[in-house]
Amino acid sequence: MTMTFLPMLSMLIGVPVVGALIIAFVPNIHWAKKIALMTAFFELLIAIMLVLSFDRSNASFQFIEQYAWIPTLNAEFFLGVDGISILFLPMTALLMFVTIIASWYNIQHLTRLHFALLLLLESATMGVFSALDMLLFFLFWEATLPPIFFLIGLWGIGAKRSQAALKYTLFMLCGGVPLLFAIILLAVNHANQFGELMTAGLSFSFPVLLNTPMTDHLQLVILLLFVLGFAVKTPLVPFHTWLPTIAMESPTQLSALLMGLKLGAFGLLRFAFPLAPSAAGHYAWLLALFGAITLIYGALIALKQTNLRQLLAYLSISHVGFVTMGIASLTLQSIQGALFQLLNFTVIASSLMLIAGFLQQRLGSTEWVHLGGLAKVAPKLGVFFYLFSFASIGMPLTSGFPAEILLIIGVFKYQSGLGIVGLLGAILGVAALFMFIQKTFLGEVRHSPIHQLVDLRAHELWVLCIPFILVLFFGLWPQCILDITQGSLTLWLNHLVDLPLTLSFTS
Numbered sequence: 001m002t003m004t005f006l007p008m009l010s011m012l013i014g015v016p017v018v019g020a021l022i023i024a025f026v027p028n029i030h031w032a033k034k035i036a037l038m039t040a041f042f043e044l045l046i047a048i049m050l051v052l053s054f055d056r057s058n059a060s061f062q063f064i065e066q067y068a069w070i071p072t073l074n075a076e077f078f079l080g081v082d083g084i085s086i087l088f089l090p091m092t093a094l095l096m097f098v099t100i101i102a103s104w105y106n107i108q109h110l111t112r113l114h115f116a117l118l119l120l121l122e123s124a125t126m127g128v129f130s131a132l133d134m135l136l137f138f139l140f141w142e143a144t145l146p147p148i149f150f151l152i153g154l155w156g157i158g159a160k161r162s163q164a165a166l167k168y169t170l171f172m173l174c175g176g177v178p179l180l181f182a183i184i185l186l187a188v189n190h191a192n193q194f195g196e197l198m199t200a201g202l203s204f205s206f207p208v209l210l211n212t213p214m215t216d217h218l219q220l221v222i223l224l225l226f227v228l229g230f231a232v233k234t235p236l237v238p239f240h241t242w243l244p245t246i247a248m249e250s251p252t253q254l255s256a257l258l259m260g261l262k263l264g265a266f267g268l269l270r271f272a273f274p275l276a277p278s279a280a281g282h283y284a285w286l287l288a289l290f291g292a293i294t295l296i297y298g299a300l301i302a303l304k305q306t307n308l309r310q311l312l313a314y315l316s317i318s319h320v321g322f323v324t325m326g327i328a329s330l331t332l333q334s335i336q337g338a339l340f341q342l343l344n345f346t347v348i349a350s351s352l353m354l355i356a357g358f359l360q361q362r363l364g365s366t367e368w369v370h371l372g373g374l375a376k377v378a379p380k381l382g383v384f385f386y387l388f389s390f391a392s393i394g395m396p397l398t399s400g401f402p403a404e405i406l407l408i409i410g411v412f413k414y415q416s417g418l419g420i421v422g423l424l425g426a427i428l429g430v431a432a433l434f435m436f437i438q439k440t441f442l443g444e445v446r447h448s449p450i451h452q453l454v455d456l457r458a459h460e461l462w463v464l465c466i467p468f469i470l471v472l473f474f475g476l477w478p479q480c481i482l483d484i485t486q487g488s489l490t491l492w493l494n495h496l497v498d499l500p501l502t503l504s505f506t507s
Contacts, residue, residue: 007065008050009079012089012126015043016119023116033104036115040097043122047090051484054086059487061132061207062086069136073187074202078133083488084270084339087481088129091346094470095260096122098463099253102354105459106253106361107155114155121147121257128263134183134204137271141179144263145172151254157360158249165250171242175232175264182225186275189214210274210495219279226272227287233264236324237294240317247313252357255309259316260350262323262342269327269339269492277496281330288328288414292421294321299428303435308356308366311436315392316349318429322422326407329418330496334410335489340403340481344391344474347467348400351388355381358460362453368436373445378455382441384464389437391471393430399474402482 019039023032055062061080069077081089100118107114124147127140152165183204190212191201203209214222232239247255268287273280298318305311319341326338356366358381363370375382387398394404404426412419445451456464474481 008046009063009065009081009126009130011046012043012050012093012130013079013123015039015046016123016126020116020119020123023112023119026112029111032112032115033100036100036119037097039119040093040100040122043126044090044093044097047093050081051086051090054081054083054484056083056483056487059083059491064132069133073135073204074200075135075204076133077136078205079130079136080132081130083485084492085129085266087343087484088266088346089126091343092122092125092129092261094466095257095346095350098354098466099257099350101459102256102357102463103251103253106251110154114151117147117151121151125261125263129266132206134186134206134209134271136204137206138176138180138183141263141267142176145169148254148258152246152250155251155254156249157251160245161249163249164245168242168246171232171239175229175239177229178225179229179267182222182229185218185222185225186212189218206271206275214276216278219276220283223272223276223279223283226276227268230264230267230272231290233267234262234320234324235264235317236290236321237297237317240294240298243317244310244313247309247353248307252309252353252360255313256350256353256357259312259353260346262320262345265320265323265327265338265342268324269335269342273327274492274495281496284328284330285415288325288411288418291321291324291326291328292418292425294318294324295425296421296428297321299425299432302429302432305432305436306368308359308368308371308436308440309353311432312349312352312356315429315433316345318425319345319349319392322407322425325411325418325422329411329414330493331410331413332486332489332493333406334414335493336482336485337403337406337408337410339485339489340399340406340478343481344399344403344471347470348388348391351464351467352385352392354463355385355388358456363449368439370447371440371450372443372447373441373450374453375441376445377450377453380456380461384456384468385437385441387468388464388471389433391475393426393433397472397475399471399478401475402478 023035026032061082063081065079067077069075124140124143131137131140149165149169153162186209187202187204190203193213194201235243295318298314298321302311302314323338323341326334360366391398391400394400408422411422
């Protein structure tokens, strides 16, 4: 583990909180927006500096910060990142930066509170990606809920936004219960293993827990609790129903954030498998099966959608099912592809949802019966939607291609039947997306409001240009991501030693 004299990870967590507090005391709305944007930009600069300072040859945790937090429980303010988590920091900062720009003219009431909540959400998310103390991780995990609850309830665009906010919060709270139980069991097991007094022997340190012996039975319990907790947030079938609801009822900028930041899938990769390696090796096939079900189910339901926002929500569910299959396949290629795809979500899935939001703001609807011929009256908007759609299906020269090809090869390597399911799900997703494009962007203009549709404005062009540059850059030079992640992913895979690498439904 390497340490740094500058507390850069603490700065990533603290800067948005400071920005939110400043906004609370600034009466001028225009200045409040500027402070939010400057805070997000400064956050992005810090995150980029972290990546540039990252030692790619070092597979262990870097930029370590470790301070006493709750001494009686041996819980610490313990932060650090490795090749698995480092790239999520600039991608999260970038997504929040463009989200703030996209929200610039759309929030007409409680404006200061809205931007302050976005910054607080960014702070908690940065904590999720960088926490190495499990209790601290859980604190940040739960800290994402209040901002999201109020963002949906106060600025949602649907008539049932209050119910949607409550539904999301209840789902996440229910998902948090098994996570907390798993964390407590891990800490208690550490105390029991070393024969110390309960409070003195507790440990919530992720690196320490990785090397703490555990019985096979306890590993199975820990894995089950983690998978249950993270599956809700991912979301996997049957815990997915909150995402289509949020897509319809919440502000589209928040929907873009939730579709771009797959914290649940990150949790599976970061914590669930490494902390229960033996159980993960024996029962990975079951998680792969749930991933396959989610992939096919999401794609089939997407084929039936008549609303663009719901279509994107179900395609997101389908794609994250494929990512889950990749994580569970336990091959280097599959986990490389899974991590690459999680990074892609922050620029591709979120950008598609932002475009849907632009249409919602202009026309008041994203139902296909109210659309048609969009490409003729709004060519810039149409071009960007095509480009991000091509990236989402893994078109060569976009970042979706290396991620998809790694996932497919890795899953085929694990089990050819699952690989065929992955290809089938991808084909169904492509069919759903391009059938909808044909109905909405192509053809004749069917409704008079479409004739008055305003094409992308200057700030909206920036919102879409920045992520698309990254889509092209990572598509042409995927090695820049693979070089950063490979060492830590290889270490992750080596931690799961002597594991079955073929699918077994009898294990």
